[in-house]
Amino acid sequence: MAFLQVQxxxxxxxxxxVLKDISFSLEKGEVLAxxxxxxSGxxxxxxxxxxxxxPQAGKITVGGKVLFDSDDKSKKSDLEIRKNRLHFGMVFQSFNLFPQYTVFNNLILAPNLMAKEQIKQNGEYMGAKTYKEAQQKINEEAEALLKKVGLTEKRDEYPCNLSGGQQQRVAIARALALNPDVLCFDEPTSALDPELTGEVLNVIKGLKSSDSTMIVVTHEISFARDVADKxxxxADGVIEEEGTPQQVIENPQSPRTQSFLSRFNRFSD
Ligand SMILES: Nc1ncnc2c1ncn2[C@@H]1O[C@H](COP(=O)(O)OP(=O)(O)O)[C@@H](O)[C@H]1O
Ligand SMILES: [Mg+2]
Known part of the structure; x- marks a missing residue:
């Protein structure tokens, strides 16, 4: 069974x-564009x-665990929904950082809340048995993530003092700080000036080499071609075409895919 199954x-x-019977699957470490x-949905x-x-219908499974099944009519608690959500990280077009917190505090806020909750409930958070121990781990992880996205020197800045590209890199680090199984990006570079898109796309490319499983909604066709496995x-709430970048981008079969791609004259960049 695939790592992520959307049925x-x-x-x-x-x-x-808006979505008419969408199904796809993704293996661990794969990138879907x-x-x-x-x-189109x-x-x-x-x-x-x-x-x-x-969704009104469907089933979502990660690592063999069913997280959503429309046939299961039992009511999920808020806690269960929040736990399920932790399997996924989300990076939005508009960064959505907390403006009142420094870069570093943006990274550690959610993990600290999570650690408090989980230590109370299960007696541990990622192997840490006390909140103090967990905090130390979270801080170390946040430092490592800042390094990963190249922003160690911006640790104590506020978001308003960062460029859009830097803010988006913080947003990526913040999503990673909760260790999601699948990291999702919704047009992560659409709000950026063209000269800033490269630094964000490079960070996403870097994550691929560290085996993150990712879903990237993007208009950067050459990025999709170079980085995606799938x-x-x-179009109109259905999967019109799917396959490898070679199949879908280089050699699209459906007229609608062909017409969409012909608007991006970017095959050679
Ligand atoms: N909360 C909502 N209420 C009503 N219609 C919505 C809502 N969210 C999205 N839609 C509609 O669903 C369709 C798909 O939107 P969306 O998923 O944002 O597409 P895309 O991200 O591909 O541009 C659009 O027609 C949009 O107007
Ligand atoms: Mg959209």
Missing amino acids: NIKKSFDRTE IIGSSG KTTLLRCINFLET VIFM
């Missing part, structure tokens, strides 16, 4: 069917996978 997801808002026109799909939206082209 038959359906999502409507009122009478508008999702491309498609605006309004890409953000809604990521939000369903992160439990920010509840590409999905979405």
Whole structure:
């Protein structure tokens, strides 16, 4: 069984069917790029996978554990939903850092809350038995993540003093600080000036080599071609075409994929 299995997801808002029976799977360490026109349902799909939206139908399984099943009518507690959400990390287009906290505190805030909760409930957080021990681990991990995204020297800055590219790199480190099984990006470079997209894409590329499992919604077609193991082209709430970058980007079969890609004249960059 694949590491991530998304099966038959359906999502409507009122009478508008936004996701029409979406299924795909991903192996551990693989990168999936999702491309498609605006309004095709890409953000809604990521939000369903992160439990920010509840699909009307479908099933989501990670590492053999069923996290969502529309056939299971038992009510999930808030705690269960929050626990399930921890399997996924989300990086948004608009960074969404906490403006009142330093870079470092943005990274450690959620893990500290989590550690408090989990130590109270299970007597441990990632092997640490006391909150103090956990805090030390969290701090060390945050330092390592800052190094990974190249921002050690910005540790004590506030988000407003960082460029958009730097803010997005902090957002990536913050998502990683909770050790998600799958890291999801929703157009991580769309809000950036063109000269800042490279640094963010390079960080994502770097994560691939450290075996992170990732889903990246992007309009950066050459990035998708170079980094993704799998590409999905979405149109009107369905997966119109999927395969390797060679199949979907270099040699698309569906007329809708061909027409979408012909708008990006970027094959040679
Ligand atoms: N909360 C919502 N309520 C109603 N309609 C929504 C909501 N979120 C998204 N939609 C609709 O779903 C469709 C897909 O949107 P979205 O998932 O944002 O697409 P994409 O990310 O591919 O641009 C659009 O028609 C959008 O208007
Ligand atoms: Mg979107």
